[in-house]
Amino acid sequence: xxxxxxxxxxxxxxxxxxxxxxxxxxxxxxxxxxxxxxxxxxxxxxxxxxxxxxxxxxxxxxxxxxxxxxxxxxxxxxxxxxxxxxxxxxxxxxxxxxxxxxxxxxxxxxxxxxxxxxxxxxxxxxxxxxxxxxxxxxxxxxxxxxxxxxxxxxxxxxxxxxxxxxxxxxxxxxxxxxxxxxxxxxxxxxxxxxxxxxxxxxxx
Amino acid sequence: xxxxxxxxxxxxxxxxxxxxxxxxxxxxxxxxxxxxxxxxxxxxxxxxxxxxxxxxxxxxxxxxxxxxxxxxxxxxxxxxxxxxxxxxxxxxxxxxxxxxxxxxxxxxxxxxxxxxxxxxxxxxxxxxxxxxxxxxxxxxxxxxxxxxxxxxxxxxxxxxxxxxxxxxxxx
Numbered sequence: 001x002x003x004x005x006x007x008x009x010x011x012x013x014x015x016x017x018x019x020x021x022x023x024x025x026x027x028x029x030x031x032x033x034x035x036x037x038x039x040x041x042x043x044x045x046x047x048x049x050x051x052x053x054x055x056x057x058x059x060x061x062x063x064x065x066x067x068x069x070x071x072x073x074x075x076x077x078x079x080x081x082x083x084x085x086x087x088x089x090x091x092x093x094x095x096x097x098x099x100x101x102x103x104x105x106x107x108x109x110x111x112x113x114x115x116x117x118x119x120x121x122x123x124x125x126x127x128x129x130x131x132x133x134x135x136x137x138x139x140x141x142x143x144x145x146x147x148x149x150x151x152x153x154x155x156x157x158x159x160x161x162x163x164x165x166x167x168x169x170x171x172x173x174x175x176x177x178x179x180x181x182x183x184x185x186x187x188x189x190x191x192x193x194x195x196x197x198x199x200x201x202x203x204x
Numbered sequence: 205x206x207x208x209x210x211x212x213x214x215x216x217x218x219x220x221x222x223x224x225x226x227x228x229x230x231x232x233x234x235x236x237x238x239x240x241x242x243x244x245x246x247x248x249x250x251x252x253x254x255x256x257x258x259x260x261x262x263x264x265x266x267x268x269x270x271x272x273x274x275x276x277x278x279x280x281x282x283x284x285x286x287x288x289x290x291x292x293x294x295x296x297x298x299x300x301x302x303x304x305x306x307x308x309x310x311x312x313x314x315x316x317x318x319x320x321x322x323x324x325x326x327x328x329x330x331x332x333x334x335x336x337x338x339x340x341x342x343x344x345x346x347x348x349x350x351x352x353x354x355x356x357x358x359x360x361x362x363x364x365x366x367x368x369x370x371x372x373x374x375x
């Protein structure tokens with residue numbers, strides 16, 4: 001009915017339309033490309049303060065998963081209650097992809113400072129595991145703010161009162177949990193792969 | 205005959221459009237796995253002391269300040285050039301590093317900020333890159349660059365706490 005030329009050009013129009021409409025920031029396999037990464041790196045939403053994390057720990061917030069990216073010894077010595085241990089070098093192991101790329105539970109990376117947590121965040125975000133956080137300042141900041149700070153002043157405001165109540169509760173929880181023997185405070189981490197049919201791409 | 209020209213007229217711009225829209229320099233050259241391996245070698249973050257040693261051996265080594273233009277104007281490390289990281293585009297990054305043979309040492313307000321850009325630049329395929337361990341207080345490092353004290357810098361990942369187990373706790 002239509003000429004072959006008409007059909008070919010119709011297909012080309014559709015194809016070019018598709019390519020132009022494709023999301024600019026991602027490669028076909030779901031990984032972020034260079035402009036996509038440059039864009040998300042400058043967003044400030046990637047950080048959580050230690051007080052926000054303390055609140056989540058105290059109120060047992062199930063929408064986040066704390067991920068300790070230090071080595072196993074540091075984790076075994078002391079870690080935030082509820083955290084799992086995935087050292088940076090092992091972060092791309094597909095065995096843990098189910099923890100890092102969960103549509104509901106968002107990972108919060110922390111280390112002693114910001115550097116290793118930042119590495120984990122960069123690598124995971126670039127892999128397409130978007131929506132993860134960094135606990136700003138890491139364990140050093142956690143100790144300064146949550147474990148060791150005391151209120152100084154004459155009168156305490158309602159907001160300060162709430163902050164310090166959360167800190168004291170987090171402090172107690174942290175100390176009790178970390179005082180237990182290693183066998184109690186470090187659980188065996190179950191392999192959790194992302195479902196095969198969720199994967200995009202494949203052999204590359 | 206007329207239809208032939210119409211067809212060609214349609215075809216040529218479409219092919220050009222498709223070529224333009226294909227990802228070229230926008231995709232990464234190194235995968236996350238390759239970068240993790242380099243991070244694991246732990247040679248990319250250098251201390252101020254080590255940088256000064258490098259500088260003595262290779263005077264062409266270039267410090268790159270990734271902070272904004274105003275912060276750079278308010279004070280920066282000696283002989284650094286400014287590359288405001290927040291407004292960078294892909295083309296600008298390639299143009300900046302193009303044709304440069306010498307080593308580049310990135311720094312920013314804090315070590316981890318510079319390291320994030322180290323990761324992305326390395327993944328784009330840029331060679332000979334390092335990160336300067338500046339600690340938290342860049343301003344004091346700028347002020348005391350030449351003095352001995354600049355060698356004592358709090359390393360970001362060093363723990364500044366010791367945990368005391370609660371022995372009274374009975375489990």
